[in-house]
Amino acid sequence: MEPSWDDMRVFLAVARAESLSGAGRGLKLDPATVGRRIARLEEDLAAPLFAKSPTGYALTDAGQRLLGHAERAEQAMQEAAEEMAGQAGGLSGQIRIGAPDGAANFLLPQVCTAIAKENPDLDIQLVALPRVFNLTRREADMVIAVSPPTAGRLTVQKITDYKLHLAAVRWYLRQNPEIRTLADLKAHRIVGYIPDMIFDKELDYLGETGVKRVMLASNSVSVQSNWIHRGGGVGIMHDFALPWFPRMQKILPDEFSLTRSFYLVRHADDRRLERMNRFAEALNEGIRAEVARLEAET
16 A cells, blocks of 8 residues: 555654654654554555664664655645745745754844744744754754754755854953953953853854853853853853843954854755745845844944
8 A cells, every 4th residue: 555645744753753752742643643653654565664762763774765755745745735825925834943042042033023024824933952953854944053064965055144252241341350362361250152062163162262161151142141241251242142232342352253154054855945945035134134233233
């Protein structure tokens, strides 16, 4: 018996979540039902698709062969839905974006709000996690990254550069030793990333200052920013975040400045989806404009 699209949809969910419970959450089915559907599909195909292990459900050789067919079926269904809906009107449906929490907190709320106002039938989900997202598992429809990936069937588009500087709240600087050179940072509490939780080399900001010890550390940019704002010490902040903290002051801006970039990463097959292309274009334009606006304020 040939598998139906509904069977393929369940198979894809388990393959990506590597568990029945994870797949069930996405499908809004209980794990037992997901398990029965997979067992039925394996019986129809006369082949085991998953091997159960202590770490979850792993694809067998047969499952790996089916995966490509299932992904092509998924793509065809998405293209058919777009064609039937037409593209003359606004965007609709759901789009999920993965982003590092700096962009997610200080850029994307206003950018996505503007897109949502223009497209009232569109639901935008923003996943803000300090880690690399896996588009192959469809953790998100598109991802904003701080360095371009080099593996996988992905398309990568540079969005814009952005700047970072050392900063502290003004009253902290008045009450603590003056900072005239980078060497003077040794007399101050330093706020930054937890060293062993830096998930991308582009986020290793303090390495360029010569600082060896981070007294107040978090894997979250928003936590670091609030720590600095509360007088916790000196840290490196995105220029586009500074307008959100009006009592913040750049430190040694002529001596120390970093430039980094944002990239939009998408699954290669999504290039054929006009809906995703239109959203990506609006997102790119919105982020570029918002970074320029906020950096001009600093």
